[in-house]
Amino acid sequence: MADEITQEIFQHLVDLAALELDAEEAEYLLKELNGQLKAVRELEAIDVDSNIETTSHGVPYTEKIRPALREDRIEAFGNPEAIMEQAPDVEDNYLVVPVIPHTELE
Amino acid sequence: MKQSLSDMPAHVLARAIRNGEYSAEEVLDAAINRIRAVEGRQPSLEQYELQPDDRDKVHAFITLTEERARKQAQKVDRKVAEGKDPGKLAGVPFSVKDIFCVQDTPSTAASRILANFSSPYTATPVQRLETAGGLNVGKVNLDEFTYGSSNESSAFQPPVGNPWDPSRVPGGSSGGSAASVAAGECALSLGTDTAGSIRQPAGFCGVVGMKPTYGRVSRYGLIAFASSLDCPGPVARDVTDAALMLEVIAGADRHDATAAVLDVPEYTAGLERGVKGKRIGLSDDYFMVKYPDPETGELVEQPIQPEIRERVLHAADRLADAGAEIVEQIPMPHTHYGIPVYFVISRVEAASNLHRYDGVKYGYRHPGQVEELAELYRKSRGEGFGLQPKLRILMGMYVSAAQYEKNYYQQALRARTLIRSDFDKIYDPEGEYRLDCLLTATTPTTAFEIGQVYGDSVLMQYADLLTVPANHAGIPGISVPAGFDSNGLPIGIQFLGHDFDEQTLLQTGRAFELATENEDWRQVKPAVLRGLS
Numbered sequence: 001m002a003d004e005i006t007q008e009i010f011q012h013l014v015d016l017a018a019l020e021l022d023a024e025e026a027e028y029l030l031k032e033l034n035g036q037l038k039a040v041r042e043l044e045a046i047d048v049d050s051n052i053e054t055t056s057h058g059v060p061y062t063e064k065i066r067p068a069l070r071e072d073r074i075e076a077f078g079n080p081e082a083i084m085e086q087a088p089d090v091e092d093n094y095l096v097v098p099v100i101p102h103t104e105l106e
Numbered sequence: 107m108k109q110s111l112s113d114m115p116a117h118v119l120a121r122a123i124r125n126g127e128y129s130a131e132e133v134l135d136a137a138i139n140r141i142r143a144v145e146g147r148q149p150s151l152e153q154y155e156l157q158p159d160d161r162d163k164v165h166a167f168i169t170l171t172e173e174r175a176r177k178q179a180q181k182v183d184r185k186v187a188e189g190k191d192p193g194k195l196a197g198v199p200f201s202v203k204d205i206f207c208v209q210d211t212p213s214t215a216a217s218r219i220l221a222n223f224s225s226p227y228t229a230t231p232v233q234r235l236e237t238a239g240g241l242n243v244g245k246v247n248l249d250e251f252t253y254g255s256s257n258e259s260s261a262f263q264p265p266v267g268n269p270w271d272p273s274r275v276p277g278g279s280s281g282g283s284a285a286s287v288a289a290g291e292c293a294l295s296l297g298t299d300t301a302g303s304i305r306q307p308a309g310f311c312g313v314v315g316m317k318p319t320y321g322r323v324s325r326y327g328l329i330a331f332a333s334s335l336d337c338p339g340p341v342a343r344d345v346t347d348a349a350l351m352l353e354v355i356a357g358a359d360r361h362d363a364t365a366a367v368l369d370v371p372e373y374t375a376g377l378e379r380g381v382k383g384k385r386i387g388l389s390d391d392y393f394m395v396k397y398p399d400p401e402t403g404e405l406v407e408q409p410i411q412p413e414i415r416e417r418v419l420h421a422a423d424r425l426a427d428a429g430a431e432i433v434e435q436i437p438m439p440h441t442h443y444g445i446p447v448y449f450v451i452s453r454v455e456a457a458s459n460l461h462r463y464d465g466v467k468y469g470y471r472h473p474g475q476v477e478e479l480a481e482l483y484r485k486s487r488g489e490g491f492g493l494q495p496k497l498r499i500l501m502g503m504y505v506s507a508a509q510y511e512k513n514y515y516q517q518a519l520r521a522r523t524l525i526r527s528d529f530d531k532i533y534d535p536e537g538e539y540r541l542d543c544l545l546t547a548t549t550p551t552t553a554f555e556i557g558q559v560y561g562d563s564v565l566m567q568y569a570d571l572l573t574v575p576a577n578h579a580g581i582p583g584i585s586v587p588a589g590f591d592s593n594g595l596p597i598g599i600q601f602l603g604h605d606f607d608e609q610t611l612l613q614t615g616r617a618f619e620l621a622t623e624n625e626d627w628r629q630v631k632p633a634v635l636r637g638l639s
Contacts, residue, residue: 003510003512005504009504009510010500013500013503013504013507014500016503016507017457017487017496017499017500017503018461018464018480018483018484018487019484019487019488019491019496019499019500020484020485020487020488020489021488021496025493025496028493028561029493029496029497029500032497032563032564033497033500033501033504035403035562035563035564036449036501036563036564036567038405038564039398039405039445039446039449039564039567040446040449040450040505040514041446042405042442042443042446043443043446043447043450043514043517043518043521044517046517046520046521046524048513048516048517048520050520052520052523052524053520053523054516054519054520054522054523055519055520055522055523055526055578056334056519056522057320057334057580058320058334058522058526058577058578058579058580058581059319059320059321059579059580059581059605059606061321061364064368065321065366065367065368065606066363066366066367067358067360067363067365067367068367070360077226077227079226082226083226085224086223086224086226086467086468086469087466087467087468088465088466088468088469088470088471089466089471095466095467097466097479097482098476098477098478098479098481098482099477099478099479100478100479101478101479
């Protein structure tokens, strides 16, 4: 697993991340990503097929600490204008976006 | 010399204001004067050029909310005059890390992408501080989106200076919080801790910082980084103030399903119960650590800074004198997984949380013409995010993308189990060690110089080496000041405890304060305060 993030993989990641980078930024980021991967490789000592369970929250999320489920009810936010005012481009209370080109789903 | 109102602890101030000895407005005036004296120029988005006195000042506040605080102070004073209860934090000035939403104030996350965002609502812990009579003096700087350990990655420059030596970093990401409290610009600050972001800057700035148990404090209104790790918590100048603040902000919240529905103890009651009979552990795995060599960048086993180790051992001695039982050689064999696991889990969660910034609903939008929506996303995000968010998003994409996933995420989740099991074993009441808490250094080094580490994202991450295991395990931790190194820089020690047992940590921290209250180092004041009346 001595893998490295190549230029080609990097470009794909940038695309997935919906980012546009200049050349200087891209060079720095690729270098740092590969530096971080070196540290991450320490995890290779962990056998995923072993019976160690996974932990997604440190503190067990038990019934004792979890809020009880409650009825799903609409509570209107008092000031929707304050939310809409944050949008960079609004017309007749609609958010304005550029064209979304038609794409065929495979 | 009479102590300035700005240097008084929150619990003393609140009591004096309730008794009518001082007015809340008077306290606020003192805070504003202190801010004027130590702040220097306000951090901004403009192209940063170093100016001569930048390295003498604190630069903690992105936004000052003096008017908001003034109204709150007048309300407190009115209540006192009318004989009504003005609240537990009556008239206490506090700052808020600018990662929390506060209604009608810019809530920037120290990022260009949110620089123009004015929140339509207020985060629960901020709301609780204000309801308790606290005076919200402003929003303080941080690493962009909390991504860093030095505050240098903020889009708002100049960077925050460490009040003990402003040419050095305050730590991070809650660096503005720790610096503003250390410099007496406010008595309390609300920070967040995802890998050490409260405790590490508290250590660097000589103040108290607590990461409560995961779920102890609501995250409603906190701009999310890594949702399985983020914890809001107090930054204060002493343990009593941290206890008082936690008492106010902790507890269930119907707006946050991860906020635990457990009762919140009155932490300030019984705070001076002492450590008699408490079992406090020391672990070599926190003294000898795998850390990148600053020259070569290779990971090598090396000891933490010797002066820091010495202060940890000194603290153990003082606590033993106070009646604690010190248990040495506690095995914490998985500590070294902390940073690698963090590189995976926090990045996956960050990438997911940052996908919402799209230039459409709020925040920065690319101002020029674009052909189509995807281009708007790419340009808005490319221009709006700084390098550190980009780095985290890309790493998150890599370690979670199906075609590249080398099991890293699955391995990280298992290593997290191992880290948690280290703590379960040492705290098990039936087990071999039966500890009440573990005593460690907060950081492997003291505060470094501005510009010394920034840019090297691996070395920077390792500043959290001793604090991040608590985040993976979810347990609470507190950093308290314990002395200085030979450069006069603060050293922090850390107590790590059981789930939801902040009480024991606060009592232990307080016992340490009492055991060392006459030591000379406690008289030293931060550099930025010298010469102030």
